Amino acid sequence: MAEHLLEVKNLSVEFHTAAGTVQAVKDVSFHLGRGETLAILGESGSGKSVSSSAILDLIDMPPGRITSGQILFDGKDLLTLSAAERREINGRRIAMIFQDPLSHLNPVYTVGWQIAEAMTTHGLPRAEAEAAALKLVARVGIPNPEASLGKYPHEFSGGQRQRLMIAMALAMKPDVLIADEPTTALDVTVQAEVLSLLAELQQETGMGVLIITHDLGVVAEIAERVVVMNAGEVVETGLTRDVYKSPKHPYTRKLIGAAPGKGAMHAPLPKAEPVLSVRNVVKNYGPFRALDGVSFDLMAGETMAIVGESGSGKSTLATILLRLNEPDAGEALWKGRDLFQMSPAELYKLRRDLQMVFQDPTQSLNPRMSVYELISEAWVIHPDILPKAKWRARVAELLVQVGLKPEFASRYPHQFSGGQRQRIAIARALALEPKLIICDEAVSALDVSVQAQVIDLLDGLRREMGIAFIFIAHDLPVVRDFADHVMVMQKGRVVEMGTVREIFDHPQMPYTQALLAAGLDPDPDVQAARRAERLALAKAS
Secondary structure: OOOOOEEEEEEEEEEEEOOEEEEEEEEEEEEEOOOOEEEEEEOOOOOHHHHHHHHOOOOOOOOEEEEEEEEEEOOEEHHHOOHHHHHHHEOOOEEEEOOOHHHHOOOOOOHHHHHHHHHHOOOOOHHHHHHHHHHHHHHOOOOOHHHHOOOOHHHOOHHHHHHHHHHHHOOOOOOEEEEEOOOOOOOHHHHHHHHHHHHHHHHHHOOEEEEEEOOHHHHHHHOOEEEEEEOOEEEEEEEHHHHHHOOOOHHHHHHHHOOOOOOOOOOOOOOOOOOEEEEEEEEEEOOEEEEEEEEEEEOOOOEEEEEOOOOOOHHHHHHHHOOOOOOOEEEEEEOOEEHHHOOHHHHHHHOOOEEEEOOOHHHHOOOOOOHHHHHHHHHHHOOOOOOHHHHHHHHHHHHHHOOOOHHHHHOOHHHOOHHHHHHHHHHHHHOOOOOEEEEEOOOOOOOHHHHHHHHHHHHHHHHHHOOEEEEEOOOHHHHHHHOOEEEEEEOOEEEEEEEHHHHHHOOOOHHHHHHHHOOOOOOHHHHHHHHHHHHHHHHHO
């Protein structure tokens, strides 16, 4: 085999904390060749992101410390280079797409300026950089590229911000692209387009791609080889198809077994009076109509999934139902009373019944509050729910329910991975035992085994307590396993609605059919057939 473009040898990383030393990465080794895609697969906290951060010298030291190993790039050990030498490599020859785009895009600069800066920093003239930025923004699927260059990060949806991060990383056509959960926030059609784009750019440039993911479908779609990590160690490695078809390690078998989309669909619930009736909701932002006459009914104990591409109006609808945003027209009857007409005092009493789990836990969790304070804050606001003497025990119980350890209650949000932070957000929503939970991409950041655990938890609460869910998601296999009804949205309108079986087995509208065709399957053989079908359809059109 030709010399590896990038090789990590016996890498070990530890972090010193108030509770002691944490061994985040233990004797990890892997390699990446030119033109190859290697996936690092594992759960939150497995060490996959720490391993990749070490390559770009992004580990805070202290508290982190690399205790052993080499990182060889073109034969040079990156760990021995000076800061000036690393700056010549980082961004130009090795680039990274981060998991959380909002934390890595500067809120006070336009996105066009930021993408161009990635090129001007390495010597490209400003005019050339701006022209290249326009092409990149168009290529990653941002609508109205010229106008978008003058906008700020907060003016884009979560999925659109991730696409902008990808454009920035690809600006210098790097030799190695490290992609840390690059499609987590993207809807299925854009996810397929972005993965195809990465593959296309890889063929053009010979770039090596190191993709960090918890999504087996992403691995099946793009990676030739896979490294499976657990608790900071590599437990299995091999060709993607071989690892999926014949997993040798129990942990790998556990991950594959937890992949969604293979179970039985929910049977339709008996007809009953809806607890929530939404009628003709309209929301305008200037000349742009974000919601255009949205209507649906939701029964107690029912899960309504809302799917659609970024910008379809899913999250806007969620914030309007919770009165975090105001509609321009329409009504939302909660047990017969219009939410849109309630006074602030009436809404205050109702908040305990209506809860939301937001898409981005980094932004929704106060960084100055411990996990115990974040969860118990609900009982501070509504003191009649639980006596203070029982708070600590209930927090521990909620943490265990969402797959975390009780001792995590004393930690702060920055001490957790993205997936772990989302589990904390779910525990906080459950603290009030609400009647309706709106989940805005609530499980998209979770690895597959914890995703299955959380979905089972939510489904159990639905059955036992009659909690209704509005489940906004782009992950169609999860929707298939969890939802009773599915509402498909495009450009602010409802294009199709039906039971989960009707939508998945007999989709009527071309847009729904396109969404389903773009979904990813964890089986590499199934995914290869889907990829061939997509290519054939693209050529035919």
